[in-house]
Amino acid sequence: MSLLSLMMIRLNKMQIGVAMGIGAAAIAMNFLSCVTIPKGAKAVSPFRKDSYLGKWYEIARMDFKFEKNLDHVTAEYSLNPDGSIRVDNKGYNYVKKQWKQSIGKAKFVKTPDAARLKVSFFGPFYAGYNVIAIDPEYKYAMVAGNNLDYLWLLSREKDIPAAIQTAYLKQAQNLGYDVSKLVWTNQR
CATH class of the missing domain: 2.40.128.20 (Calycin beta-barrel core domain)
Structure with missing residues (x-):
């Protein structure tokens, strides 16, 4: 395998790793920013x-x-x-x-x-x-x-x-x- 081919494989693995890291960060941010309401509670509606x-x-x-x-x-x-x-x-x-x-x-x-x-x-x-x-x-x-x-x-x-x-x-x-x-x- 040529040096160029090895570099391309490493670059693709790095891109996949970065994409997975970004995805994991987005999931973590969504989890940490969880916006809920207590069970049984209802928000006022209509609201002015x-x-x-x-x-x-x-x-x-x-x-x-x-x-x-x-x-x-x-x-x-x-x-x-x-x-x-x-x-x-x-x-x-x-x-x-x-x-x-x-x-x-x-x-x-x-x-x-x-x-x-x-x-x-x-x-x-x-x-x-x-x-x-x-x-x-x-x-x-x-x-x-x-x-x-x-x-x-x-x-x-x-x-x-x-x-x-x-x-x-x-x-x-x-x-x-x-x-x-x-x-x-x-x-x-």
């Missing part, structure tokens, strides 16, 4: 995106490392020029005595008339953001993440009426959430 935009106060959340020790948490949603939604989360870390801000991007999983979104604060990696309850005036909302580890109660005001809180907690419990793990955000 424009009514949801604006400032929301976090009333309660399942605690996780990105919001650890945060009070006075707000989320502000606005439209980006490309049609995606800008997510601006802010909160005060009462241990470090400093404000923390995270800017992200949300996109609809399918169509904007269903409140199933995916949100990213870290490049190409997305997580589920599912509005599963909202009042008719878009003043109070409950948002589920990918699984039962992520849940938020939101309000346009710094508190939430007891009747709505009770209804949302009951709905969350029926889906399997352990609502005793909720952290109630200090908004005062």
Whole structure:
């Protein structure tokens, strides 16, 4: 076999290896960016995106490392020029005595008339953001993440009426959430 033939065989093997590596990376990225909704949960539909935009106060959340020790948490949603939604989360870390801000991007999983979104604060990696309850005036909302580890109660005001809180907690419990793990955000 000539030297040229051996070089061509090596080049073809290298191209196949690169193609397989790219394919594996794409599969891994898709897996890591898995966007789901908890079993039994249904996203609000029809959903009025424009009514949801604006400032929301976090009333309660399942605690996780990105919001650890945060009070006075707000989320502000606005439209980006490309049609995606800008997510601006802010909160005060009462241990470090400093404000923390995270800017992200949300996109609809399918169509904007269903409140199933995916949100990213870290490049190409997305997580589920599912509005599963909202009042008719878009003043109070409950948002589920990918699984039962992520849940938020939101309000346009710094508190939430007891009747709505009770209804949302009951709905969350029926889906399997352990609502005793909720952290109630200090908004005062």
